[in-house]
Amino acid sequence: MNDSRETSSPKVIGIRRLKEPMPTPLKTRVFTVANQKGGVGKTTTAVNIAAALAMGGLKVLVIDLDPQGNACTALGIDREELAGMYEVLVKDLPLSEVITKVAGFPYLECAPADVDLAGAEINMVGFVSRESRLKLALEKFLAEREAAGARIDYVIIDCPPSLGLLTINALTAAEEVMVPIQCEYYSLEGLTLLLKTLQQVQQMLNQKVRITTIVLTMFDSRTRLANDVANTVRQHFPNELIDIPIPRAVRISEAPSFNQTVMTYDASSPGAIAYMTVAREIARRGSGDASKQINNLNNGAHTA
Ligand SMILES: Nc1ncnc2c1ncn2[C@@H]1O[C@H](COP(=O)(O)OP(=O)(O)O)[C@@H](O)[C@H]1O
Numbered sequence: 001m002n003d004s005r006e007t008s009s010p011k012v013i014g015i016r017r018l019k020e021p022m023p024t025p026l027k028t029r030v031f032t033v034a035n036q037k038g039g040v041g042k043t044t045t046a047v048n049i050a051a052a053l054a055m056g057g058l059k060v061l062v063i064d065l066d067p068q069g070n071a072c073t074a075l076g077i078d079r080e081e082l083a084g085m086y087e088v089l090v091k092d093l094p095l096s097e098v099i100t101k102v103a104g105f106p107y108l109e110c111a112p113a114d115v116d117l118a119g120a121e122i123n124m125v126g127f128v129s130r131e132s133r134l135k136l137a138l139e140k141f142l143a144e145r146e147a148a149g150a151r152i153d154y155v156i157i158d159c160p161p162s163l164g165l166l167t168i169n170a171l172t173a174a175e176e177v178m179v180p181i182q183c184e185y186y187s188l189e190g191l192t193l194l195l196k197t198l199q200q201v202q203q204m205l206n207q208k209v210r211i212t213t214i215v216l217t218m219f220d221s222r223t224r225l226a227n228d229v230a231n232t233v234r235q236h237f238p239n240e241l242i243d244i245p246i247p248r249a250v251r252i253s254e255a256p257s258f259n260q261t262v263m264t265y266d267a268s269s270p271g272a273i274a275y276m277t278v279a280r281e282i283a284r285r286g287s288g289d290a291s292k293q294i295n296n297l298n299n300g301a302h303t304a
């Protein structure tokens, strides 16, 4: 009985890659997945979008910034033995030294949340520019990779369910915020607080950061409430919303207990297909082609 998990969890075998690749962005896109409510689908969205982008042929890095380490679990990374984001944020260990490859994907990497990460917020308090620790580490790493001819296309940072120093670091390090919204009671209430924090970060730390992407999670189209929430989000964030709701789906919730994303656990299930479609749309919006299209529309070129 050395390891019961070995027998119960099918390992990811082989490399998953789509036939139709996704477009590379003009420059590295750094996303922070934030919402201070717990259980809204942050981690699920972060790992599955990352996995889908990687299957689309893009080079992706997931940074697990939640001390609970759920993103590591879903990516099959055993964080017990690893140095991780605590060492980077508090001990100045280069990001390149904590990053590990994720099995089953052509180019997916993860910077794990080590077990010490829970202490990072307290241990960073005394530092000068404590809010910019992640930004500095990430910039250095991305520059190294670019110089080595191995540019990362997407960085996806999974945040804890709070607006503490870890989330502030993530908002300072990113240009784009992805907000998962669970189509449930009170789901929009917490958004006000997130927007306020974001505004402060914009004023004090990072002018460029903004919400670019909203994903509706655990959507149950049969309920009136879910449709009401979706409509409200549509009205307030018409440009940011990716209007492809992720259905509430058992396969999505089962995947982490097999140390997998749903993209490998059951790629043809409705949940996996929805995340794949959302990822493709994110990639399309970030590609040169999409901005050309927008310019053409603005110039009235579509009528020509
Ligand atoms: N679309 C979905 N269908 C079913 N269960 C889901 C779905 N998305 C997330 N879950 C489950 O809901 C719980 C909370 O999701 P999680 O991504 O961990 O949220 P957060 O990171 O915001 O705390 C997890 O148990 C997850 O497996």
Ligand SMILES: [Mg+2]
Pocket (backbone or CB within 6 Å): 042, 043, 044, 066, 070, 159, 160
């Ligand atoms: Mg989480």
